[in-house]
Amino acid sequence: MSNYKDVIEKLIEFRDERNWEQFHDSKNLALALSIEAAELNELFLWKKEHELSEVNYEKLKEELADVLAYAFLLAEKHELDVFDIVLDKIKKNAVKYPVEKAKGTAKKYTEL
Structure with missing residues (x-):
């Protein structure tokens, strides 16, 4: 199990290898976070209570990871x-x- 600091280091390493920090200002990170949260919500859109167990578990993990990654990067940018x-x-x-x-x-x- 990784800890929070390990995850942040990996995110920064991934970002920096691709020279993406130039795109990661606060506005863009917040927008990306919002967009990924919408994609997470889409997994549950129009599902009835009894259909929620049918949500694609792998897609749920991927979208939640995207939300968390952008939230972590935004927090790291502001030293939070x-x-x-x-x-x-x-x-x-x-x-x-x-x-x-x-x-x-x-x-x-x-x-x-």
């Missing part, structure tokens, strides 16, 4: 640790969505 920013967001959400108000509901914090 993905684990730190996710943990910070969990803390913020804990305040917005206290268990006693949010448990079992999908309502937005402004509706609680």
Whole structure:
């Protein structure tokens, strides 16, 4: 099992071997992330609950890997640790969505 830093190093090595850093400004990385997320969503589009198990598992892995790769590269570009920013967001959400108000509901914090 690789760790996060190993993955980032491999992504950067792959990018640099192809001289693609010139295309990896923040805007383009964010757009690529959004596009790949849309491709991930497309796997589930128009499927009913009982059809979700029919989603192509290999394609799911590929699209999710693309989403994560662009997210990691964008975070690395801005010197952000993905684990730190996710943990910070969990803390913020804990305040917005206290268990006693949010448990079992999908309502937005402004509706609680």
